[in-house]
Amino acid sequence: MIDTRLNVFLSVARNLSFTKASQELFISQPAISKHIKELECEYNTCLFERMGTRIQLTKAGKILLDNAEIIIQQYKKMNFDMNNIQKKYGGSLRVGASTTIAQYLLPEMLAKFMQKYPDININTISDNSRNIEQMLKDGRIDVGMVEGISRLPELKYTNIMKDELVAIVRKGNKMSELDEIDLNTFKDTPIVIREHGSGSLQVIENYLHQNNLRLSDLNIVMSFGTTEGIKHFVEHTETMGIISIMAVSHELLENRFKIIELKGLKMMRDFAYVEKRGESIGLQKIFKHFITDSYKA
Template sequence: MDIRQLKYFVTLAEIGNFTAAAKQLNIAQPALSIAIKKLEASLELDLFHRNERKITLTHEGEVLLPHARLVLQQLNDAEIAMAELRGLEKGEVRLGVPSMLGSYFFPEILMGFKSQYPNLKLTMVEGGAQSIRKMLIDGELDLGVIINHNVPEALATEHLLTSQMVAVVGEDHPFAPQASIDFKTFFAQELVMFKKGYFHREFIDRVCDSQQLQPRISFETNLLPMILNIVRRDFAISALLEMVTEHEHGVLPIPFEEPVYLDIAIAWRKQGYLSLADRAFKEYVKKCCG
């Protein structure tokens, strides 16, 4: 088993087709087939179910896949570390952020960092809490902004800021004059919520479980502008970070009677390698939040 075989194996497992995988790897399809057969022969195991339309992993292949990915990640980390010893930088920061923070909190930080490090590339991916955590663990992201709750063992975190989660209603909604709202009243209303997998939805589900309440979710979306438009038109109300209402017209924040504060942290893989660029960005974000 060598690195080249593992790379071919992972690519084929992810794409599920010899022709497409060979094209991505920039090799001939027969060469890919031979390499996979050699890998299976060396392991004395079948790694793929083969049929005309789709290649799928056997149980043995599913067991090998996370180990193969980890080996390739560690090799990439080693190459970055050795390059930096020669005075080079990775030159890219791959960051995952939740939608609300990506829209209102991070643009200025990203522009400020870019002005200090103009030669570095910044790649920002917006996603739900679950997908960001998974992408960090899988090595698809270097850094991720997450809620510091139920953090997987594979990730390390540092606190960035604390933000309040509030009920959000339209300016003409009957609740608009209220100074606060209790959970029972809130969850009895028609709600527009992010889909499952977003930290906003995790908060909602957690409160409902603890209070034994059944939410009336009328709309589900992963699009923040759609949530805001639905709230503005009084079709439903929602719960968002208070910072959203500071930047958006036509909506008002109402704190919950039991205030909800979220611990927002920056996370990375414990076993991963943070490049000079990653470390510089992490320290810059902490300084901005301090």
């Protein structure tokens, strides 16, 4: 029912990119350009200023963006309320998740969610926690799931489960003969960690600070944007990786890695459901209840 052109405009405006909007909406780039051109012709004004390979919103574009966001939200609410009369839930929901959650936790939950709500279409995006929070603030996703300890005042966080970061080495590494090392030994050990902006790194920094240590005190040889990257690197080197315990469960059973306890350094963290402040409505409310109830169970 809603004008497709508004959805296209919103995607281009939020991404400031015709290419990214095309990828996000699964529409060809010429079709994206056509929809924007139609809107510009209808209102007899330019919505985007072309600056070489970059674009930015014009004054008219900013006005349309403010109104389009309100219209889309009201449409979603109307659609949900009308379907709710018959307990029929449909529509689409954009879910962002930090890398660890997206890879090791979310797929199983989404599979169960789709079994219960087959008419709700879920679109997911994975990035580090900081970027997921920014996407939520910018309106590029509807809800998020993040790790780490930082909390932005504009967002509302609901803790859903605990996780532990552990130090691992490959079997065959000389350190695999040990069960525990002290912090002085840890400082000298070549380590691979996640990149800046990740929730994992925030947690590591926080626990180091509690022990009067900084990242610069460690022998960090490399950082990776994914946990899988850390695992593969550790498996082929004499390094130690720090990752979520749930990310290494299969390899531990296969005896490929060993966890080395860090004396006095037990790194726990929360996985949190994150949304914009205010009451959850519509599909966001259904999804939140499903996720939080699943982990309580």
